[in-house]
Amino acid sequence: MKQDDLIQFKKQLEEEKRFLEKDLLKFADKDKKVKGDYDTRFPQIGDRSASPDEDAQEVTIYSNLLAIEHTLETRLQEINEALEKINKHSEDFGLCEICKKPIELLRLKTNPASKTCINCATKTSVKPAS
Ligand SMILES: [Zn+2]
Structure with missing residues (x-):
């Protein structure tokens, strides 16, 4: 592969990585123990003495966020793998x-x-x- 192409792909991957991380951090926290893992924050609607309705709503939102987290995380992993390949074994990329x-x-x-x-x-x- 031409060096120019390689640089271009690296740029493209790094840019997507930034977007993904930004998106993830909107609703999840970086797991400090597991590299590349994010934990979705449980949403808080209203005050602490939430009604059962609000609780149910929170659970729905939470499970939706978990699904999004999974998609973004999987994509982020693919990107990291590709970037690692470019950095360590660019001949294989x-x-x-x-x-x-x-x-x-x-x-x-x-x-x-x-x-x-x-x-x-x-x-x-x-x-x-x-
Ligand atoms: Zn093939």
Whole structure:
């Protein structure tokens, strides 16, 4: 891969990482013990002597936030892995993890954290039921 492309992808990944972390911190706290893990804060509606209605509302909000947290966290992990690859094994970045061939540049531009080429991605996602 060309050095210019590599720098561009790194920039793109770092930018997305910043956005993801900012989004996560809006409703979650960074877990100090587990790297890359976030804990969703329990929402507080109204005052302490909350009505059962408010309690139920809080639980609903909380479970929605947990789902969002999971999505953002998973994406953040992919980004961190891709960044680590660029930093430590830049020669491997952009190579399909299954067939070891270069991943299509357009695919990487859409998602620089892609781990497989289009060919392998299609093969693994439409596995016939055995
Ligand atoms: Zn492949």
